[in-house]
Amino acid sequence: MKLAGAFLFFLLFAGQMAFAQQTNDVYVDKDGVMRWGATKEEVHGFGVNYTVPFAYAYRVAKQLNVSPEKAIDDDIYHFSRLGFDLYRVHVWDTEISDTLGNLLENEHLKLLDYALKKMKERGIKFVLTPIAYWGNGWPEKDEKTPGFSRKYGKAACLTNPDAIKAQQNYLYQFLNHVNPYTGVAYKNEPDLIAFEISNEPQHGGKTSEVTAFINGMVTSMRRTGCKKPVFYNISHSIHLAQGYFDADIQGGTFQWYPTGLQSKHEIMGNLLPNVDDYKIPFAANPRFKKMAKIVYEFDAADVGRSYIYPAMARSFRTAGMQLATHFAYDPTFFAYANTEYDTHYMNLIYTPQKALSLKIASEVFHNVPLYKDFGKFPADTSFGDFRVSYSEDLAEMVTKEKFIYTNNTATIPPNAGSLEHISGSGNSAVVKYEGTGAYFLDKLESGVWRLEVLPDAIWVEDPFGFNSLDKTLAVINWRQWPMSVQLPDLGNDFEIKPLNAGNSNTSLKSLKNTVDISPGTYTLVKKGVSSKFNADSKWKNITLNEFVAPATTLKKTYVLHKPIQEVSAGHHVDMKVQIVSLKQPEGAEVRILRKDGKSEHFKLLHEQGYHYSVKIPATALDGDVVKYYVIIRESGVEKRFPSGQEANALEGDNAATFQMRVLPKSAPVTLFNAATDHEQLLRPYLKTSRLASTGENGASELNISPEKPEDYAMRYNFKAKIAGRNGDVLNKKKLTFHGHALNQKSCAVQLALIGKDGSVFGATLNIEPKNGAYAVLLNDLKTVDFKSLPRPYPGFLPYALLTTPESSKFNLNNIETLQISILPTKETKSTAGIAIGSVTLD
Template sequence: MKLFETFLLFFLFAGPIAFSQKSNDVYVDKDGVMRWGASNKEVQGFGANYTVPFAYAYRVAKQLNVNPEKAIDDDVYHFSRLGFDLYRVHVWDTEISDTLGNLLENEHLKSLDYALKKMKERGIKFVLTPIAYWGNGWPEKDEKTPGFSRKYGKAACLTNPDAIKAQQNYLFQFLNHVNPYTGVAYKNEPDLIAFEISNEPQHGRKASEVTAFINGMVTSMRKTGCKKPVFYNISHSIHLAQGYFDADIQGGTFQWYPTGLQSKHEIMGNLLPNVDDYNIPFAANPKFQKMAKIVYEFDAADVGRSYIYPAMARSFRTAGMQLATHFAYDPTFFAYANTEYDTHYMNLVYTPQKALSLKIASEVFHNVPLYKDFGKFPADTSFSDFRVSYGEDLAELVTKEKFIYTNNTATIPPNAGSLEHISGFGNSAIVKYEGTGAYFLDKLESGVWRLEVLPDGIWLEDPFGFNSLDKTLAVINWRKWPMSVQLPDLGNDFEIKPLNAGNTNPPSKSSNNTFDITPGTYMLIKKGVSSKFNADSKWKNITLNEFVAPSTTLKKTYVLHKPIQEVSAGQSVDIKVQIVSLKQTEAALVRVLSKEGQSADFKLTHESGYHYLAKIPVNALNGEVVKYHIIIEENGAEKHYPEQITNATESDDETTFQMRVLPKSALVTIFNAGTDHEQLLRPYLKTSQLTSTSDNGTSVLNISPEKPEDYAMRYNFKDKIAGRTGDLLSKKKLVFYGHSLNQKSCAVELALIGKDGSVFGATVNIEAKNGAYSVLLDDLKKVDFVSLPRPYPGFLPYALATTPDSSVFDLSSIETLQISIMPAQETKSIAGIAIGFVTLE
């Protein structure tokens, strides 16, 4: 009897693993780690969500006469260049099912099948979420789709017996669906790692009912014979977490939006503290510890910089995540408008630095050990072979074989002779390049490298605002730039041989490592070396002559310039301008105007790429307001900016750039409610409003929190005080202008955040009487960094300690104001405030 029981237990518990090992299906071991059946190696993967087969992206393809399959071909090639080996999509079930859950064989399912085939060809594996619950409209209105999700809606789908039955039927048919491009059913697809049942279910009721719901779905999936791990979202409705842990699932899925969503403008400031730790509140639960963990969606939404993704990846690995997919990759054919998810923006051509940051994050996922802890911010900004820097807007990977960077870097690889891959943006010790596209260098064999250079992608305005297909946020320019490649393996003089179709550049040679280059793919061949490779050669998961990029969309010259608001008297000023043109401008200058109608011209000197600089001396900064034009010469003709001017001597407010000149002793305004309130990072309050006062027409922002708990907001004033930084050290106090609401006093913590993330503040008692409330800068003490905007999921910490004990308040490095409204200690009530200005005096 004992022998039989032992055999039975072995069959029950070892049997599934034995099957997995034989089929190479993924299994989850006793420690909650996904492993490949054939090798028992840990499963690791990193990539993106991508939606062309469905909903808005599919409609836009049809609207713009783009073949969805061609769009998929193009973008999946870029995935391969970014090192992605994982794809995830929440399937719009509402488009491929009927109300009973029957699977519909239509163009959307066909397009998904095609996308999966193309992923497989590039070695990219996938996780599928068969049920999305979404309508198919966003950012437009939902269409009248045939599926059960439209009939019932998400809430009813979680409780209505008929809706539950439809979902179970749908899951059974979905897993049995045979991909016509591969001839393999989803349930048996070797490159499909796992299924996540549904996208972001938000359960109510009891934990036991949640368990029953999940198990009903799993049962329908297992009836197909599928042995793959089944995951469920456990980052929503975490009060029901035990219901997830008791269910028949092998893992949980998580999301992370550490900077919130839909700020409607680019978020500025050092956001590394926001991504310092992915703290799971139930991490110690024994059942959870036996579950595998993956990230179905993540992004630093509304962040346009490139330093942050590897830090997120590091925190994910520390938390035990094995797979992660960014949300969402913008299809290239309409990435110029960023309309699919305007709070996100990711595309190799249009956001090259951010895309390279994702490439480095992929390296983090494949090289940092699971659960490895690198300490707390700021110590963890350098970890393993990786480094992230807010100040340099830089993420980089430096190993013996690889050198990847997202911006100009001074880092020198330890041995350039051992490098096999370089990808980057801007200048480094290996490559110098003035263009604004990403480039990739891959060693094919000794003395032979493949170079890929993408065209320039230039943002014309903040891409995180209110967008439409009729609004061009970014343009593409195919422009010739000088490039220098310093690789011992190539020497000083090497051949540059075009590879991609349509590349009409003749073969050329470098001169002292330097050559001119236009977008395309090339073979760099050391002098005296003959190569076995040609344009049609296969290499890893690409063909050498492959190249994907939109044609030039730049039709006119743009002058991009944001004036410095205030400058200090008695000092010169640097005027920085981007001149985005098809070719280098013949001449450019800044014309400073005087009240008398006279003017003085100052040359705009080309710095690099599209960037120009003019130095305006002290004697040209006369009066309280300096007005100026920017003038460029193209094809022998002058063009004046701002564009609406008709005469280069006009000096009224609407036809000039302007900056105020203030004495060094003048106060420095770091927040003005009337002009800056829309840039505040803060939780939404329906009771908040901007009102005018009778005091010189100024405005105040009324903040009346709805709950008796801390309410914080943050404003980055770096650009606002760019011309006054030299005056900061003379200031002695931080001053709040305004009053409390509801005739009650209110405790407010005023804090200043440095570019290094350190936070120093003090509490000020604001009274109902309008006035100036101040605190001496010498009295500021170390306080917490509040995680703003508030992140998703909501269980992540509110406040973080980011200031090392050794830190000293550095007034010269401040760039962000943090205001925290605190409830009264005695009554636990909160009065609220009306804020007009915050200054340094």
Template sequence: MKHPLIHYTFILASLLVTWLSTPSVAQKKSNTVYVDEQGVMRWGDSKKEVHGFGVNYTAPFAHAYRAAKTLNVDLEKAIDADVYHFARLGFDAYRVHVWDTEISDSLGNLLEGNEHLRLFDYMLMKMKARGMKLLITPIAYWNNGYPEPDGNTPGFAAKYGKADCLTNEGAIRAQENYLYQFLNHVNPYTKVAYKDDEDLVAFEISNEPHHDGTPASVTTFINRMVKAMRKTGCKKPIFYNISHSIQLADAYFKSDIQGGTFQWYPTGLGSQHEIQGNFLPNVDHYVIPFANAPGFKKIAKVVYEFDAADVGRSYIYPAMARSFREAGIQWATHFAYDPTFMAYANTEYNTHYMNLVYAPQKALSLKIASEVFHTVPLYKSYGRYPANAAFDGFRVSYEQDLAEVITDKKFFHTNTTTSPVPHPETLEEIAGAGNSNLVRYEGLGAYFLDRLEKGVWRLEILPDAIWVSNVFGKNSLKKEVAVLNTRAWPMAVTLPDLGSDFSVTALNDNNTYTTKASNNTFTILPGTYLLKERNSTASRKGDEKWKNIVLKEFSAPAAVLDKTYVLHTPPSEVKEAKALNVEASVVSASEPEAVELIVFGVGRPQTYAMKRDKGYRYVATIPGDQLNVGFLRYYITVKEKDAVHTYPSGLTGLPLQWDFYDDNAYQVPVVSNTNDLYLFNAITDARDVMRQWSKTSGLMPNGKPGDGEFVVNVEHLLNSDPENKNGEKIYDYSFRYTFARKIAARKDELPLRKKLIVKGRALNDRPCTLQVALVMNDGTAYGATVTLDPNATEATLNLNQLHPVKLVTLPRPYPSFLPYYFESSKQSPLNLSAVEALQFSIGPSIPATELDRKHGVAIESVRLE
């Protein structure tokens, strides 16, 4: 397959390259960051609070570096492109744990002239030119393999490993030597040593050290590292990770550090698929157990890594930023931004996915989070969810998969929104995806509008991004999980100072597209454009600097879609005699000649035209008289260039032709109106259960052909947290399944049901008490307990007997000291129309004398009657 990701359209005139790549060498010595007595980082000259928001980005190192070589990518150009996108997203902070193993030898000597180090220096120079500030972690302790096998690297980390690096005298001396040389290293592009770079605000000694020694030995180790760094003359704040092994918190506070670092993965890591449900309860509050410790109050706080891993939606990051500020965090950097050249495959960290081109709505959410971080005062609280879903012009909505900010000057949104914009005449920046009251756009890329002066705006539009596979799964550079497409789409821009018939002029190099607005509407391709009110005499060539970009800048991989994708997931089941709306995304280089639905229902096969609704979405309705109890089978056909392909297989030809050999149609069970409504079936749904990993839990056969049960057998209910040995003792093991998608076609039946029936059995030859709860889309849970016997049985709960119960934050967050239960700002009444998940808990109502015993259940199904 010809891959489009090697060719970039990022082109600048040589003069502009010089401007963007040459930072000022003369630096203000008075601007060194310091930490005041209240534990707040401040700028040396202005005394103002330091606060930065941005990303981790690893292009010069490890897998990303090797992927660039495999794909024959020029890494300098790739870095240029991504740093430009950082500017568009409003990032002003960068952090990375440097792969010391690639740039040092076993004695800790820095390998000057090393290609990884040179690229790192080049990247820092480019970030500085865009106004970004830097926080560097010189020691990673990682080898460079992940997700591939480790390579042979010369560094001390490869020789000793993380555990020995914390205790072995030879390893400690190597680190002292390395830190001294690293801070003294002079960036050849800026001619300034790291220790003296005014844009490098602080250092974090090492990445996630995981100490397990005595408090005194830990303090001594940290002080040796600090001493080696201070010996260079460096006066910048030095941070240390204090969110691991928190029983050693006092040892951290007694050391010579000026700050502590944290991370936040509120939805766990490594699910291998997109997880479903409302995760705003998971990010409601960043609770630090030792927040009131006197030593903690004197040090600055930063978050070096965060992400809502395996969440593909766009609503969550601004809520995380709000919680960070409430906790006193001054710096937060997402982990990790995918280099664009390899984002089509998401191989670097498949549990994360962040890129402006390939994940535009998520990236826009991060842009809004940056606005939150720079707007919300330190330690400001807005209460608990759902009361804090709207605050100071910001709003997050799980139901709409939407984050937005509306102020007098800025309007950013991640998805289609109907929110009114009170003062469009004062706006200076717009960024979005989908539609709003001001911009309507059918494409699937992000767009940006920047007001240059009255009646003159800069428009930037990125290509359509479509996820065609599981982006969080087992990935490979040989596999596309996301594709780009360049299609001309209608756009309507309604801004008071532009009028309705404005001009549209291409700015970016090699863009020859011409168009003009009529009644606010025009057809547009990806690129950068100048929009001018028809009477404006303003002149722009495109070479002009605008804030930290150049007007004509544009960066995106060449979008060459070489096949058509039909993206459609049939409903799990539908009701008889009820018309079924079928929706599919038909992703093609140009609009197909025809899209049809061929249905094998009652009588002869029926063909229905699928009409384009908007963008790539096509819809058709199967009449109710075609839906009898049984299995409905159908195909989707796409006609392009006089050829017809039939999906899901994509074979050439039509299903009614004699030699069409694919029998793998879309298939949907059609059930009687009197059928029970199954919320969970182990054999089909076990993969999507959110739980703490345990080798004794998972899907198991139950002796019936084609059937199974979800087994959970817990040796110890007490949650023993190795990172928080002195934490609260909670006796509970909970797991949750979100069924909203499963029952979407039958959701209207929920309010009609009266009983919840659990089919399962207890393990260990004795009964087990199990709490079963229905969880609503606002995080409110209603449940009750049932007792399962060792023999398979059905336990029934009347829905009117359910009462409020605690919601467990699942998947379990990291760091693991974060709250086990979510406490809502209000207790919503049970609304069956809003329920979307089942929560199972072993622990509630079990007598204290039984808590230390082994407990287990095997769940076959849960249904409503």
């Protein structure tokens, strides 16, 4: 009987493979690799999650009187510019089903069908997750939706027989659903790679029960005749992993949020160690090795920089992932507010550098071999055709044909004459541009290129805080900037012709490779060359005249400036100011208020784009606290910032000013102050933690008592805090903890300093219940572990990482982050704790 059963299984498996290879349906080979049925080539795919057909995004479209179809059209065009070829969504089953699992043919389903059709037109394939289990409210309250998920909830959906029956019914109907825009059922859709049964199920019970649950769902799906691979989430409830391996699925799905979620502020510091390795604890399991692997969601949440995504993609490829979709792309029509998922922020218009980083990550997925290992941090910051740099906030791809970069780069492509595609932000050896929007250059034929320039986007608030549609986080400005394009294929004097509708820049001329350009699309044609292309010409998956960008939203001038908190007496200050305006101001200056009531004026010099700078001499730093404001002159009117009032307006003695503290070089350098910095401290949540007043001159201390006797770490990036005292740091000898232990027992605390290169040097102090200063000599600091904070999802990823090469030496010039670890005790009845007032260099 066993032999017969095995033979029957072989025939079924062989039959599935034969069917897949007769069509172009994907199949999973014996080594757990997805391949295209027609060509047997390995499947690659990279893209985003995107939710306009459902839930909050759908409601906002209706609220703002935006056509969902138009929004989908616009965003999918941007997907094509970013090189995405994959789309994933967890379908809000609660909006398109009833309590029995019957599929409801309503507007949500129609919009999903429409989106899939539009994806197909751009060559984008998809993975669908039919069951989300979520209510449709986030970030608002759930509505009274008709589906089974609302009736039963996620937990009951995994165990209740009636809920299970409803899901099986729903899956059968969902796979049989015929998309009216294509005339093809989902089960037969050639661009649908695979199904993931449900989104993040969290099972309890026995492994056999998990297997039975999954197999019941798969049986319902296979009854439709669908031969596509079926995946299941195996990064949750991993103690039941054998139940997944025993089930009738062809692959497992994974997520990665290496910087946690919901910090409510932008996370700073070098986070490359956090994404160095996607270590799967059951990777060696023989059954798991035969399963295909995809990433359904990932993001470096609350990170606003552009260097990190290609490093994540590299780690995914090393772990064996073939598909990945970022979570989640913000629909452009309300990306100004980032309200859908405020811990994430991704949109080509509003986050151009991050979007370009995602474009490079897509290239990683399509070019880095499966399971290729590039070593450990920091050696793997350059890998293949790719490089990531925290210090430059840069990710780049450099090949013979492509040059893609997220920020200013000094890299010189090996042969500019062979390039066929350039996309970037900022300046490079090929393009110099002062605007902040992304740009794309594509070679259409010899001597003919298409240029696309997006408008400037400027963040005027931290986008990862508490957001609302009434709060503007980012503004758009259509401003003309000089652009220099240095391509041998175009020569020095090329012709420029606008392509997109409404583009009135018809008199553009290049002078020595340079032209004043406004947002839009253009053809650049070498002098003397005639082109067969026109505005309506099709090229790859776009039409040449396509252009999507919101109109200017900048309504007032912003002065974006964070004062240096502390500066050294007797030393000048290099001050940076960002002035965001519709056009360049007529004048700008800093006015320092002296103690005698007079003021000194210092002209702000324009560097490039919206950036200005000025050197404030030491002689102007009068007193312990220096107060100053910025004056902007526009249309003959002077305004004073930070208030934004006219300079001649009477504001009284409480007029708003910027401030800096002036300290003697010998004064301690404060790395962390509980009263002012506790909200920026990265640490696992503790309900018992609190900020308490010490009663001493308004000082406070942060009380932290871990709930379990285990290593509890915290991290704070002090780079900006000490920027005005970097020179003083080099003269300090000790690292000092100011505070005391709690619960009347001593506590072991490790203090460590993390460098911008990810190196970590620290030492352990014994903190007593008596309040005091506990110090360690900087010369005694030794290499210690980098603690992965915030804690990542999934939780099985490593906590402590060794990131410092043995050859490294401690360098005070390098430090930027403080790491504090409360070390575990042997006691189990109660845990030690600490009260932190501050940490200083003395």
